[in-house]
Amino acid sequence: RNLLDLDTFSKSDPMVVLYTQSRASQEWREFGRTEVIDNTLNPDFVRKFVLDYFFEEKQNLRFDVYNVDSKTNISKPDFLGQAFLALGEVIGGQGSRVERHLTGLPGKKCGTILLTAEELSNCRDIATMQLCANKLDKKDFFGKSDPFLVFYRSNEDGTFTICHKTEVVKNTLNPVWQPFSIPVRALCNGDYDRTVKIDVYDWDRDGSHDFIGEFTTSYRELSKAQNQFTVYEVLNPRKKCKKKKYVNSGTVTLLSFSVDSEFTFVDYIKGGTQLNFTVAIDFTASNGNPLQPTSLHYMSPYQLSAYAMALKAVGEIIQDYDSDKLFPAYGFGAKLPPEGRISHQFPLNNNDEDPNCAGIEGVLESYFQSLRTVQLYGPTYFAPVINQVARAAAKISDGSQYYVLLIITDGVISDMTQTKEAIVSASSLPMSIIIVGVGPAMFEAMEELDGDDVRVSSRGRYAERDIVQFVPFRDYVDRSGNQVLSMARLAKDVLAEIPEQLLSYMRTRDIQPRPPPPANSSPTPAPEQP
Structure with a gap:
């Protein structure tokens, strides 16, 4: 114009x-x-x-x-x-x-x-399938295997992106997995002949799952199972090279496959659903003195810390779906001036009345300012900040707002029982939790909170939906030191589950997307702030 x-x-x-x-x-x-x-x-x-x-x-x-x-x-x-x-x-x-x-x-x-x-219309298709396996390799010393499947979509550049994990079936070499649904777009991005790779793993509690084998297929091949069973050989390339008489590591059978059209993530965003982003940063002493180069919070004039990179990577993508660009940001595990009170959810901008920061740059600014004024202490409590966001999410149940909480931490969690309870309660609300682990710690506790393998439970209650995604940042750091690439890789994996988590909430509540507003209508009202 x-x-x-x-x-x-x-x-x-x-x-x-x-x-x-x-x-x-x-x-x-x-x-x-x-x-x-x-x-x-x-x-x-x-x-x-x-x-x-x-x-x-x-x-x-x-x-x-x-x-x-x-x-x-x-x-x-x-x-x-x-x-x-x-x-x-x-x-x-x-x-x-x-x-x-x-x-x-x-x-x-x-x-x-x-x-x-x-x-485009083919983005609306949802594939539902069920698989079983037969005579998988035995991986556990005292029992059989605990198998699960991981599905990967192939990308244009030859790499693979994870798009689905089945549940774990315990102690069997002949598992039958529950039927599951996945958007066709997530599986093959609308290209019916694109390779879909499926890995078979034996689940281990410490997260070091044993590789049983793999096979490849395509959406077109999978869809043939609408009329017949399809059997795939599970092959382990290492075993194939070592053993002359190696045949396979078992078989996987596609028992059923069907396709339906459903509302998509874009339908809800187009209808005005806003993503509300909240950040919580770990200020415990185990991160090291921020003035020392060895600290995970070290403010180098030359490059961003892992905390700042994780915050920027996730925030810069989510902010496109939040019209007011105001983000509540909290710290936990620090002593606050002047009296040295320990806090597990203090606003980074030092404003208890309004913890909002203007844009991701505003969050980074408040984070750097807090590092200069508070004393890193402990312990590491997640539950207070999860409950804080959950209280805001509980007030909005009409599908107009969806909350995403990013927790960045260096590791050992001190309130596991309370955190599990908070996650189980939050799983019925319009919210998702992303946990990014920074530094060299072992993150077994975080793996447990990420309900991909075993659904989180507390006092006999199971989480209604899987709402937690955990990743260790070290897995995404580019070896050549390219920070832009490191951040892009991290964001790609931690955010990949958000659209499906939002859709699972909308589906369970039978909330349909609103029609897109006319071009000259007023913007969506401001969300309830955590």
Whole structure:
């Protein structure tokens, strides 16, 4: 709208070029171009760009607008302006619409660009399947195996991303797993011939699960099971190399497979559901003196600490889905000035009335300020801050708000019983918990809170939904020291489960997405703050 007029005898002939940014190299690559619309300063382009959307990734886009006199020659004088934003900002905009000012020509008003996003229909399909296994390898010394399956989607670059874990079936070599549902998009991203890899593991309490074997398939192959059983050989490449007579490590049979269409994560975001992000940071003494380079909180002038990186990685993606960009941020396990009171949920901005920080940069600023004023102490309590966010989430049950709590910690938890109780209670509320472990500690307790293998329980009550995702940050650190890549890898894994956790809450409460608001309606009201 209101583009610059560069033509002498008529109006401009605009065209838009879309560029996407490579995560690894940060280079911009041309993705596509719209048609040229002659003689107008307010063009409505018809050409659509079809992009793969991943909630868990920061997908940066650049839109360059040109005035094209000759359709082949895009030269610098014909540049009308540009806009930078992430795909998540478009999806998270009201009704999945955003308007941005065009920039790039100093001193000139370049007009605006309006962007809308809509989801393609095959993204709505949900696959439901059930599998069993036969004669798996025995891995446990005193018993049989405790098998579970891990599903991976293959990416364009040849890597694999985890997209589902089954439950563990204890002490058997012939397990039958419960039927489960997964969005087709999560399984193959709409490409029915894309490789789906499935690993078979024997569960171990300490998290060092034993690899039994693997097999590959595709969505197209899986879908054939609608008419017949499909049997896959489970192969262990190491054993295959070592043993001449090796046949397989068992078989997995796909017993049933069906496909239905359901509401998607984007339907709810488009209908106005807001993600409310809260941060809780571990200020216990085990992190080390923040003034020393060995500390996990060390404020180096040259690079971010693991705490700051984890906060930035997750926060910068979630903030696109939160219209007010105000984030409550807390610390726990510190002595507060002036009287040295120990606190397990103190506001990082030192304001008990309003713990909100403006944007992720505001949270980082308050975090650095707290490091200068409080004394790191202990013990490590999670329950107070989980209950704090749960109280806010309990007040909103209409699907308009969903709460995400990020806890960053260096390890050993001191209130395991109370934390389990808090998680079980929170599992019936519109909230998810992400725990990022930093530093070299062993994180067995955190693995227990992440209900992927065994659902969290407290005093005989089981969590209604799996709402906790735990990852150790060290698994994502780029060996070459590229912090941007480390943060992208971390965010990709910790955020991957959020859309499905939000959907599981909406489904269990039978909450349907609201229709997208009209283009000129007022924004969503401010959420209840933890």
